[in-house]
Amino acid sequence: MAADIEHLEEQARRCRVEIVKMVHRAQAGHPGGSLSEIDLLVALYGGILNVRPDDPDWSDRDRFILSKGHASPGMYAILAEHGFISHADLETYRVKGGVCQGHVDMKWCPGVDFSAGSLGMGLSFGLGCALAARLDGSDRQAWVMLGDGEVQEGSVWEAAMAAKHHNVSNLKAIVDVNRIQNDDFCVEQMEVHDLEAMWASFGWQVFSVDGHDMSAVVGALMAVASHDKGPAVLLAHTVKGKGVSYMEDNPSFHGAAPNDEQFAQAMVELGEVAA
Secondary structure (H helix, E strand, O other): OHHHHHHHHHHHHHHHHHHHHHHHHHOOOOHHHHHHHHHHHHHHHHHHOOOOOOOOOOOOOOEEEEOOOOOHHHHHHHHHHOOOOOOHHHHHOOOOOOOOOOOOOOOOOOOOOOOOOOOOOHHHHHHHHHHHHHHHOOOOOEEEEEEOOHHHOHHHHHHHHHHHHOOOOOEEEEEEEOOEOOOOEHHHHOOOOOHHHHHHHOOOEEEEEEOOOHHHHHHHHHHHHHOOOOOEEEEEEOOOOOOOOOOOOOHHHOOOOOOHHHHHHHHHHOOOOOO
16 A cells, blocks of 8 residues: 555656646646646555546546636646656647646646536536436546635535435545635635634535545545545645646746746755755
């Protein structure tokens, strides 16, 4: 098990390198939320999700919806690691006509199940996927990742209420609780008070985890996946910009690219080049 965790941690490191490279190359994008989510994505794709990279449109695959779709570099990095796309495709990030568009888009990128845009839509979409699986008589699951700023959207709670009403046990949510949104810390923009109590009040089973402790993340995701008595949510407490010192807990890097000097520093901090 320790060796498996080490493998996932190294994969997360490589993904962080690719995230920073994509955003630096494009001189645009959203590095902060991509770096905060990547340990979760690595663990999820490392054995929890039932998907087939060689058959990305397999009808009975689990669905993963990146509702915080601006954090697309993290998604593209893990898709490349698993062979849905090539590492060369990562060079098309934010390039017109490229596989890796600024927001995840299912029309352009294999392995993407949801075309993102305005925040707050993904949980409803995931609920639809989960209900469709029920109608198909399938045990496939629908996983949705949201940001903690995103849960300020009322549509999120409409979907949460409907999921409990329909007792949709194959709907799983992950909230990337990195405490920062577009312009500032969430507490300054629009405070969402007790997230655990809010989700529980809507009838969801709530799990919590340190979103950068890989062993704990794997265990928590397995617990969420196996929960079969209604919808479940994992509150993952993370650090925005995790792994790059000047991006960590820095609202400025929600949607900003590093300059050349900052990029070089990030490559050293991420262990890609020697100091």
